[in-house]
Amino acid sequence: xxxxxxxxxxxxxxxxxxxxxxxxxxxxxxxxxxxxxxxxxxxxxxxxxxxxxxxxxxxxxxxxxxxxxxxxxxxxxxxxxxxxxxxxxxxxxxxxxxxxxxxxxxxxxxxxxxxxxxxxxxxxxxxxxxxxxxxxxxxxxxxxxxxxxxxxx
Amino acid sequence: xxxxxxxxxxxxxxxxxxxxxxxxxxxxxxxxxxxxxxxxxxxxxxxxxxxxxxxxxxxxxxxxxxxxxxxxxxxxxxxxxxxxxxxxxxxxxxxxxxxxxxxxxxxxxxxxxxxxxxxxxxxxxxxxxxxxxxxxxxxxxxxxxxxxxxxxxxxxxxxxxxxxxxxxxxxxxxxxxxxxxxxxxxxxxxxxxxxxxxxxxxxxxxxxxxxxxxxxxxxxxxxxxxxxxxxxxxxxxxxxxxxxxxxxxxxxxxxxxxxxxxxxxxxxxxxxxxxxxxxxxxxxxxxxxxxxxxxxxxxxxxxxxxxxxxxxxxxxxxxxxxxxxxxxxxxxxxxxxxxxxxxxxxxxxxxxxxxxxxxxxxxxxxxxxxxxxxxxxxxxxxxxxxxxxxxxxxxxxxxxxxxxxxxxxxxxx
Amino acid sequence: xxxxxxxxxxxxxxxxxxxxxxxxxxxxxxxxxxxxxxxxxxxxxxxxxxxxxxxxxxxxxxxxxxxxxxxxxxxxxxxxxxxxxxxxxxxxxxxxxxxxxxxxxxxxxxxxxxxxxxxxxxxxxxxxxxx
Ligand code: SF4
Ligand code: SF4
Numbered sequence: 039x040x041x042x043x044x045x046x047x048x049x050x051x052x053x054x055x056x057x058x059x060x061x062x063x064x065x066x067x068x069x070x071x072x073x074x075x076x077x078x079x080x081x082x083x084x085x086x087x088x089x090x091x092x093x094x095x096x097x098x099x100x101x102x103x104x105x106x107x108x109x110x111x112x113x114x115x116x117x118x119x120x121x122x123x124x125x126x127x128x129x130x131x132x133x134x135x136x137x138x139x140x141x142x143x144x145x146x147x148x149x150x151x152x153x154x155x156x157x158x159x160x161x162x163x164x165x166x167x168x169x170x171x172x173x174x175x176x177x178x179x180x181x182x183x184x185x186x187x188x189x190x191x
Numbered sequence: 192x193x194x195x196x197x198x199x200x201x202x203x204x205x206x207x208x209x210x211x212x213x214x215x216x217x218x219x220x221x222x223x224x225x226x227x228x229x230x231x232x233x234x235x236x237x238x239x240x241x242x243x244x245x246x247x248x249x250x251x252x253x254x255x256x257x258x259x260x261x262x263x264x265x266x267x268x269x270x271x272x273x274x275x276x277x278x279x280x281x282x283x284x285x286x287x288x289x290x291x292x293x294x295x296x297x298x299x300x301x302x303x304x305x306x307x308x309x310x311x312x313x314x315x316x317x318x319x320x321x322x323x324x325x326x327x328x329x330x331x332x333x334x335x336x337x338x339x340x341x342x343x344x345x346x347x348x349x350x351x352x353x354x355x356x357x358x359x360x361x362x363x364x365x366x367x368x369x370x371x372x373x374x375x376x377x378x379x380x381x382x383x384x385x386x387x388x389x390x391x392x393x394x395x396x397x398x399x400x401x402x403x404x405x406x407x408x409x410x411x412x413x414x415x416x417x418x419x420x421x422x423x424x425x426x427x428x429x430x431x432x433x434x435x436x437x438x439x440x441x442x443x444x445x446x447x448x449x450x451x452x453x454x455x456x457x458x459x460x461x462x463x464x465x466x467x468x469x470x471x472x473x474x475x476x477x478x479x480x481x482x483x484x485x486x487x488x489x490x491x492x493x494x495x496x497x498x499x500x501x502x503x504x505x506x507x508x509x510x511x512x513x514x515x516x517x518x519x520x521x522x523x524x525x526x527x528x529x530x531x532x533x534x535x536x537x538x539x540x541x542x543x544x545x546x547x548x549x550x551x552x553x554x555x556x557x558x559x560x561x562x563x564x565x566x567x568x569x570x571x572x573x574x575x576x577x578x579x580x581x582x583x584x585x586x587x588x589x590x591x592x593x594x595x596x597x598x599x600x601x602x603x604x
Numbered sequence: 605x606x607x608x609x610x611x612x613x614x615x616x617x618x619x620x621x622x623x624x625x626x627x628x629x630x631x632x633x634x635x636x637x638x639x640x641x642x643x644x645x646x647x648x649x650x651x652x653x654x655x656x657x658x659x660x661x662x663x664x665x666x667x668x669x670x671x672x673x674x675x676x677x678x679x680x681x682x683x684x685x686x687x688x689x690x691x692x693x694x695x696x697x698x699x700x701x702x703x704x705x706x707x708x709x710x711x712x713x714x715x716x717x718x719x720x721x722x723x724x725x726x727x728x729x730x731x732x733x734x735x
Contacts, residue, residue: 118337119223119228120341121341125344125350126359139351140350141346144222152221154220157225225630234636236635236636298712299716334624337623385686441717507712510708526734532714
């Protein structure tokens with residue numbers, strides 16, 4: 039995923055405020071945190087001269103738009119199915135202390151992460167701690183992954 | 192509803208919580224890692240039943256195998272790490288009957304540690320104890336994230352255990368000692384100690400010195416302070432464990448540096464060592480042979496007395512051309528042994544029993560397909576920590592279990 | 605130095621360390637005769653500077669040779685952050701084992717993980733085949 043600076047470089051840099059943000063840099067940051075959508079920058083959509091940058095930006099941010107609502111992306115081709123994230127995820131531990139929380143196969147359907155056919159699968163993403171009103175920057179599944187297969191955008 | 196769990200035989204961790212599910216005519220394998228799933232689905236090229244590279248009935252192949260073993264003066268029986276306990280017992284019986292040398296992969300990998308544990312020279316423990324109690328975990332010369340993928344999540348680092356209820360961040364310290372920053376070392380973050388190749392013994396001695404209050408010195412660029420700090424962490428453990436990988440085994444002439452380190456640690460606390468056995472039942476073979484002969488591998492039944500020693504190891508007997516036939520069970524020496532040594536198999540009659548085509552089966556005179564234990568037939572095995580595990584059957588198969596094949600060869604002799 | 609600096613692909617001494625790789629293990633269970641298995645096994649991972657020194661680009665074939673044997677494998681740049689000049693990594697398998705010496709001093713244990721060899725850019729058109 040790109041950083042705010044890279045996104046900014048591709049924006050009009052006119053600080054026109056049409057997107058509702060105070061500056062293009064602020065809009066770049068908002069795109070990164072998925073607070074705003076790219077199409078809210080109307081000049082980019084309407085003006086021909088930005089079209090090339092628009093396509094580039096779309097490519098840069100689209101993984102984020104495809105991601106689950108928490109911004110979580112699993113790179114399946116990197117995942118080795120080790121289950122580290124399954125066991126470390128605090129929601130999994132709370133929902134299934136004897137199963138997933140104790141290193142074993144999940145024993146109910148309330149867990150967020152589980153391993154299917156050797157690759158991690160997401161469900162109940164709305165229960166992820168990074169989601170909703172009281173969201174926090176939980177990183178249990180990121181730091182425990184040996185292959186960096188999980189990413190939040 | 193009771194859930195039905197299976198055991199994965201993809202590695203010696205023998206994960207016992209695998210579930211199978213049918214979905215749209217496909218079988219989904221739940222909770223096994225990538226390596227386990229590949230193992231359970233098994234190979235694209237199953238072994239065919241052949242004699243001299245021509246298709247044969249299993250009856251013919253078994254008779255031909257019996258003939259080869261019977262006319263050999265001193266055959267080699269090798270492999271069995273991926274066989275059930277019963278098959279291993281039969282293989283030992285067959286070795287006795289045919290005056291054979293019998294050896295397994297432990298001969299050139301984890302053998303020394305398993306031997307030391309069985310002879311009570313090194314204190315070990317079970318994986319369940321590690322999950323329930325361990326607070327300091329050392330991965331030394333091993334990379335379970337690649338070799339035993341669920342090791343950290345199921346037992347050694349991440350799970351909540353009886354006395355480790357607060358989770359890995361607070362309850363456990365994971366340390367990696369290795370020559371390279373492996374995937375496992377990355378998870379250990381700042382607790383990664385990089386040492387040069389072959390420096391394991393020196394590092395173990397430095398740690399032992401540090402534990403007895405001396406200033407530790409090493410010839411490579413690690414500061415005494417760093418070693419002292421590590422020694423301190425080890426010393427303060429309530430329940431510590433060292434997982435020993437091949438990197439550690441290969442770099443030492445004998446185990447004394449590790450024995451001394453464990454002794455020093457156990458003067459202050461409770462510390463254990465467990466070898467990272469690879470094949471799912473390698474330890475089973477070692478235990479079975481040990482019970483019968485007092486040795487874990489490298490045994491010769493040629494002659495009155497039982498012979499034992501490096502001269503009977505698979506490497507030496509093949510190199511010195513001291514065997515005149517070979518029975519290879521569930522192993523592929525042509526890919527796992529030094530090429531020039533394995534090549535000698537081409538010069539003697541060779542029999543391969545395996546579920547899959549291998550480099551060795553390509554050069555064998557007789558090949559007999561077997562079922563994958565724990566997938567296509569039932570059995571028993573010994574996990575990497577010495578605990579016996581029942582293996583279930585996951586899917587139907589008309590292939591014979593290797594135990595039955597060996598039994599039939601014996602009958603035919 | 606001598607002539608080396610005038611050759612486009614000089615020969616260099618390397619120390620090879622072997623390791624396991626889960627993707628390769630999975631491919632091994634699937635088929636030992638697949639391209640996948642060869643692609644994940646017949647590779648050597650080199651330090652960035654060593655690649656340069658040997659005049660190699662990502663994916664070039666190299667010939668590795670010592671008294672035990674000779675193989676042709678693909679050279680890739682290693683992903684380790686820290687430099688490791690002179691040391692290279694290979695995954696366990698028949699390719700690296702072709703370079704493991706039969707010399708054991710009678711111990712029965714070959715030096716699987718510590719292999720000294722010479723490496724240079726290869727003129728071959730494909731990796732060594734074991735089939
Ligand atoms: S920790 Fe990473 S590699 Fe392991 S199961 Fe989760 S996503 Fe996959
Ligand atoms: S860790 Fe080993 S036993 Fe467990 S699922 Fe993976 S391959 Fe199978």
